[in-house]
Amino acid sequence: VHAADTDALTLASAAAQSHFDALPLAVPPRLTTDAAERAALWHVRKGLYTAVAGARPSGTTALLEDIVVPVPRLLATCERLIELFAEHGYEGSVIFGHAKDGNVHFLLNERFDDPDSVARYRRFTDDLVELVLSQQGSLKAEHGTGRIMAPFVRRQYGDELTDLMWELKRLIDPDGILNPGVVLSDDPDSYLHDLKRVPTVESEVDRCVECGYCEPTCPSKSITLTPRQRIVLRRDMAWAEEQGDTELLRDLRADYDYDGVQTCAVDGMCGVACPVDINTGDLVRRLRAEQSNAVEGAVWGTAAKHWSMVTRAGGVALTVADALPAPLVRGVTQLGRAVLGADTVPLYDGGLPRG
Template sequence: VATAEPVLAGLPLTAPARLSGEPVARAALWHIRKGLYAAVAGARPSGTTALLEDVAVPVEALAGTCAALADLFARHRYADSVIFGHAKDGNLHFMLNERFDGGEAPARYADFTEEMVDLVLGHGGTLKAEHGTGRVMAPYVRRQFGDELYDVMREVKSLCDPDGVLNPGVLVSDDPEIHLRHLKTVPTVEEEVDRCVECGYCEPVCPSRDLTTTPRQRIVLRREIAAAEAAGDRTLARELTDAYDYDAVQTCAVDGMCATACPVLINTGDLVKRLRAEEHGRATRAGWRGAARRWDATTRGMARGLDL
């Protein structure tokens, strides 16, 4: 701490640096750090997909890699991107938002990925640090590890999965453009749905998580219904909508517990309340508004009715 404080004092920081051993202060800072991805992704433009990558380079190359990544963001017009990670390990997470209309990747996404791979491998880094190698980095595994090691991977894969049915296209793939296929589109639906990054933080606090669906699943299903309607698949849209009424609308507790855990403060209960209101006509809604204004008399009347 004594060595670090003079160094920190000389840096052009936006706020004074403070090293703290207090659990409450540390917890507050970690809350910001752990919620950074969801907070930034939650503010993304509607209809865009949030993409999170994690790479690692030797620690001495970390600052230069950050600067070069920022330059790549600027040149490829990814203005809302953010970099964070674990500096002592040379580990970087970065996020960018992209619009995959019709499941097609724009040229800038392909060009950015190629340059990013060249940058990381040029510093002697790895294209995946903590998270598993998925489709986005699958075409570059051979480039990182070389032909001999890659052939060993292929042999192990073929021994364990001779028919290629286990997670095809992930980690090991013969398709040099696998990272540009099967891209996730995010249709515009409504405010709560559009902000959601599907992180799942809301699920442990949901009362109905073991009964029907969680807040995350309710939002994902809204997206699937919108996608089916946009694709003209009325049969699928109708099936999903019919199942949604009980699995999502009628069995939601609308208690707002999801908002207490959500990094972007989505209250799925508010969404469900609107969906419930839409199921009833104007006269029904007017009647219940009148009951709400005279709730004491309403509950007494209900009690008498139950007695009878």
């Protein structure tokens, strides 16, 4: 509720409350002017998409659409939208958004690895476009046209305005290399190309919606990968394997060991920020355990329990190495690295101090 002064705010709040009281709600609602309460409520509101999308069936893509209609037509639009969900078999779909602006966000889940599901999505989108335009609305509101509605821009704006948009596009981008198919598209089926697939990978991360809330809290985000990128690459590897793209799969696996596994701090900070409670560190710990050598793990486990003895032995080794010709010691460590692995045996350098 917005108002220019306190009296108007009080009247508007009372009017809103009277509407609330007439609704069959689970909890009696109330309005607040407390900043802390408002911040907490907005935190819940901003997490709605990820919370709902995170509960989707594994292997499905969460699609969030953004339409707007004149406020007096909002009720009819939402009622018809609910009917479309039922007609096309989209169970568990959710409508939210900004009602006071006639702006609706709705979420549905779809599989894009199945031709029948893609055909269903085509039919639903055709019906959605018809609904919004029949209510004198816009196919995109606050989030821009993007890819899905690009083929329908001409239908909404007509030939004159759309031709003008294309003319501006060609002036700025004569070779058509800047985001082709985004905002404007001359292919009526472009919204069905390159659809995002979310293959089932592992239980730790399948509910991830790639929102990116985890990224600011990740210690390695500026070194290699963020938690979101670690999950996306796991999905890319699963998809490459499913499609039989062995070359891509080999390249991804080769880089992922360092970028995705070895450089994760496994501190769980990503889980603190994640709206669907994913701790990517749990995934990385499991991947490390699967890769680890049982004998080497036993040796390091024993070393960890006798660390003071290990450090004293290391000090003695450095003192002995310092007394010997550096090329000799370096050659021995190079041989050890060739046999046992570069991550197991450190490379000696003459610049190292005594123990």
